[in-house]
Amino acid sequence: MKVIRISAMWCPSCIIMDKVFKKIKTNYPSLEIIDYDYDLDEDEVNKYAVKDVLPVMIFMENDIEVKRLIGEVSYEEIEKVIQ
C-alpha cells in the first residue's frame, strides 16, 4: 500500500498530522509514504483533484485509490484503512 500525503508548510492541521504519521511510519515501516507540498508541488498535486481542505491522505493499492482521508484524523482511523 502507498499513501500520498498532500500538506502545506503553513497549515497547522498538517503539522498536527505530521506527528501522527511519525507514529504510523514507526509501526508500519513497509508502508510507502509520498509527501507533496500543496504550493511547491503544484503539478503533482493537481493530479489528485484536491479540494480546499488540507491535509489530504490518499491511500493507493496497485496505483488505484482505495480511500481518501481529509483534514485531521486520528491514528486509529488511519490504521483501520491500512489494515
Next chain:
Amino acid sequence: MKKILLSLIVCLTLFLGITNVQAEEIDTVGSLLGEEIQEGEINIYFFHGKGCPHCEKAKELFDRKIAECPELINIYAYEVWYDQDNMIKLGDVARHLNVQAQSLPFIVINNHVYQGFSDTTEAMVEDHLDSLINHRVKKGTYKLPLLGEVDASNVSLGLVAIVLGLIDGFNPCAMWVLLFLINLLIKTNNRKKMLLFGSVFLCTSAFVYLLSMLGINLVLSFTTITWIRRCIAVVALVVGGLNIRNYLKSKVNDEAGCHVVNDTRRKKYLIKARKFINEKNIFIALVGIISLAISVNLVELACSLGFPTVFAEILAINEVKGIVRILYLLLYVVCYILDDFIVFIVAVITFELTGISNKYNKYASLIAGFIMIIMGILLMFKPEWIMFNF
C-alpha cells in the same frame, strides 16, 4: 520567557485596573456663580433670553433629560435679557472660561460651552449629557458561571483588553505566514537566524496592528455621537453572526483542516518569504521580512477588524485618553500576538513546529461569536454597562 511575559501582563493589568483615568473636568462655574453644587451630579448652567426660540428648544431638551434622571441633573437657569445681574454673571462666566458670549442660549456643562442651539449643537449637547449620565448610572452585580457574583463596577478595562486580545489572537488570518516562515527557518538549521527573522516578523506584525488600532481609536475619539456607536454595534453583531455561522458550518462539515484560500496572493507571499530567508545579505533580508510582515498584516486586517473596533469604542465610551489609551492598546496587542509568540519560541527551542489543532478553531469561533454579539447588544442598548470604574 513565558513567566516574564505573564508577570508583565499581570502588572500592567493591576496598574491599569487601579489607574483613575476619569476624563471629566472639575466644575468651576458653580462656585463662580455662588451656587451650592452637589458633587457627582450633572450641573447645567443655562443662560437664556425670555422669548428666545432656540432657548425654548434647549429647555425642552433639558426638561426631557431631567425627567429621565431627576436625581442626576441640576439646571441653573439665568434669564439675561430682562435681568441685568444675570447678564453680568454671563460676562463673568464667559471671561472665566475664556470665550466670548456671542449668542443665546449660552450653555455650560462641565466647563464646556455651547452657544446657540442648531440641530448640530443640540446633538452635541445631548450626546454630552448622555455620556455624563451613563458615567454615573449605577452598575449592577451579576452572577457569572465559575466566577460567582461579580460587581461590574470593579471589572478592570485591562481585563477586557486581555480577554478580547486573546480571543482576537486566535484568528488565523495572518498566522499562516508565520508558520511558513518558521518552517523554512527550521530547514536552515540556524537558530540565530530563526530567532532574528522570526522576532522581526512578530514585532513588525504587532507594530502594524498597534498602529491600525491607534488609527481606529483616533477616528472614534473625534466623536462620541450616538449613531457612530450604533454603527459599531451593528458591526459587532454582524461579526458575531459570521463567527457563529462558521461554527455551525464546521459542525456540519466534519473535516477539521486548513481551508485553502486565495491561491495567487498566498503563493506571492510564499515566494517572497523564501526569497528573503535565502538572501545572503542580512540587511536586505530583514528589510524584506519587515515589508512582508507589513504587507500581510495590512491585507489581513480586514479579516479581524471587528474586535479592535469594538475595543476602540469601549475605550472611547470610557473616555480613556493619552498615554493610558496607548497602554491599553499595547496590552491588547501583546495578548493578540501571544499565541504566535508561543508557537515561535517553542519552535526556536525545539526546532520543531507546534500546531494548534483546527478542531479547536470552531470553539474559538463560537466563543468569539457570542462575545461579539453581547458587545453589540450592549453597545446598542446599554452602553453604560461597559463603562468601567478605574
